[in-house]
Amino acid sequence: xxxxxxxxxxxxxxxxxxxxxxxxxxxxxxxxxxxxxxxxxxxxxxxxxxxxxxxxxxxxxxxxxxxxxxxxxxxxxxxxxxxxxxxxxxxxxxxxxxxxxxxxxxxxxxxxxxxxxxxxxxxxxxxxxxxxxxxxxxxxxxxxxxxxxxxxxxxxxxxxxxxxxxxxxxxxxxxxxxxxxxxxxxxxxxxxxxxxxxxxxxxxxxxxxxxxxxxxxxxxxxxxxxxxxxxxxxxxxxxxxxxxxxxxxxxxxxxxxxxxxxxxxxxxxxxxxxxxxxxxxxxxxxxxxxxxxxxxxxxxxxxxxxxxxxxxxxxxxxxxxxxxxxxxxxxxxxxxx
Numbered sequence: 001x002x003x004x005x006x007x008x009x010x011x012x013x014x015x016x017x018x019x020x021x022x023x024x025x026x027x028x029x030x031x032x033x034x035x036x037x038x039x040x041x042x043x044x045x046x047x048x049x050x051x052x053x054x055x056x057x058x059x060x061x062x063x064x065x066x067x068x069x070x071x072x073x074x075x076x077x078x079x080x081x082x083x084x085x086x087x088x089x090x091x092x093x094x095x096x097x098x099x100x101x102x103x104x105x106x107x108x109x110x111x112x113x114x115x116x117x118x119x120x121x122x123x124x125x126x127x128x129x130x131x132x133x134x135x136x137x138x139x140x141x142x143x144x145x146x147x148x149x150x151x152x153x154x155x156x157x158x159x160x161x162x163x164x165x166x167x168x169x170x171x172x173x174x175x176x177x178x179x180x181x182x183x184x185x186x187x188x189x190x191x192x193x194x195x196x197x198x199x200x201x202x203x204x205x206x207x208x209x210x211x212x213x214x215x216x217x218x219x220x221x222x223x224x225x226x227x228x229x230x231x232x233x234x235x236x237x238x239x240x241x242x243x244x245x246x247x248x249x250x251x252x253x254x255x256x257x258x259x260x261x262x263x264x265x266x267x268x269x270x271x272x273x274x275x276x277x278x279x280x281x282x283x284x285x286x287x288x289x290x291x292x293x294x295x296x297x298x299x300x301x302x303x304x305x306x307x308x309x310x311x312x313x314x315x316x317x318x319x320x321x322x323x324x325x326x327x328x329x330x331x332x333x334x335x336x337x
Contacts, residue, residue, distance in 0.1 A: 146283030
């Protein structure tokens with residue numbers, strides 16, 4: 001059997017290893033993709049450090065990587081819509097028997113030389129879009145896109161706040177600019193992240209420790225507060241702060257993942273102002289991916305500045321460490337098999 005390299009996580013011990021494994025063969029309704037680029041996400045870091053645990057994984061080991069682009073290498077029996085050589089972006093998950101499975105979490109992902117995909121869980125990558133930019137769209141871009149346009153239902157000219165201007169939050173700022181939110185307020189404790197948010201379209205970037213934060217957001221919104229706030233940090237203190245500056249009928253959208261309790265300190269005020277808290281996870285891939293690829297191809301969006309570096313697959317552990325420690329302040333690191 002032909003072998004390939006893959007970065008595999010042994011979940012019980014949280015050990016990441018580069019291993020030689022059997023190259024998969026596509027079954028009925030599947031395609032085999034030669035991976036060209038795979039993004040390194042904070043969710044991957046959390047899988048390794050134990051903050052996140054796969055819920056649907058069969059077995060105790062999984063190939064990581066849910067942000068994947070490449071070219072079709074082989075097609076399985078019955079597949080007619082795809083042919084070898086086509087450039088594609090893989091969805092970050094698949095629906096099986098009505099249940100959503102996440103790639104690189106619940107089944108093998110793209111930190112490998114080849115990755116399997118259901119024939120309906122990928123979309124064509126236009127020639128004008130490089131593999132590295134295409135790879136990050138299924139999560140780093142489509143997740144905030146879904147949070148803003150669907151869960152948060154942001155409308156033009158609405159005042160919006162983004163807490164956490166990292167790998168997802170910085171794209172949220174960019175996307176909010178594209179949909180016409182105004183003003184856009186970014187909140188992050190790191191000066192480099194605040195500068196990055198301003199460069200991507202934020203009107204105001206604040207340190208969450210700023211004692212005048214509420215006053216400054218009030219001034220920016222004419223005293224109304226934020227129509228919507230997005231937590232990309234997954235930190236309880238962030239959620240409390242965001243609720244404190246929401247406008248009446250404002251909504252707080254929780255995108256950052258955490259196992260910490262969610263609390264509302266003043267339930268009476270929250271109910272009186274008719275505010276809402278909404279959970280968000282991922283995006284509707286068949287809708288979001290074509291939309292975003294079209295916007296990139298049409299020149300409305302550019303994510304070239306989000307690629308902070310590339311490493312070979314064999315150095316996956318180094319990429320994880322760089323992201324975890326924020327070495328070089330990365331937005332997205334790319335693994336190249």
